[in-house]
Amino acid sequence: MKVELGNEENSDHFILTGALEQAEITVQKHETMTLKAKNSRIFFEALAAPIRFNCKLAAALDEHDQRVVSK
């Protein structure tokens, strides 16, 4: 009986592992992108600099406070 349970557990574990791997592949496809060297550097340097929104975006964020009820 113990052996059977063990097998069932192993089988379940195998199915679960397979499902997780598949989920990981799916997520990877949808949600990961890789930048080339030049773009990596530009992106990283943009994130390393102090964050400042431009005037137009700052105005849009203020306007959102006035016009939008966000739930």
Next chain:
Amino acid sequence: MTGFQNLFITPLNPTHDRKGFQCGVEALDRYLKIQAKQDVKRRIGRVFVATTPDNPKATIGYYTLSTLSIELNQLPEKLAWKWPKHPVPAALIGRLAVSNAAQGQGVGKMLLADAIKRTLAVSDQIAIYAITVDAVNEKAKGFCEQFGFTRLSDDNPRLFLPLKSINL
């Protein structure tokens, strides 16, 4: 601007009219009609819908929000030591559309501002360093660039806006 001055922006729910939505880009209309509900159900992304107080069922715009990991390659040595070899977490506005009837009323920028505010609200709890957007065409690209978005990659139309500085 009277009809579209005040807006509600809420997660997509069954009361929202999806079938009647038309924005002039067939792929964006079709997404809302056919795919959006399934994506929310499968937790692939979230969909936020703009309506007006006068007609809270009629969808006048929407955007989708999901997460994105950005892998950095071959950073120069002087930068590489400053950042562990983990991807940079970001948010992605995959789609953003405004109905034909509501175009030219500033609804698009309210959707964009809403996406940024929602992302900023969670960026301290779960580290998110940038918001990215998939520009469907040149017009959409120009729209986003006005607000400070810049090209993320030479071979991809995706744009980004830094939200949080990496502490070096």
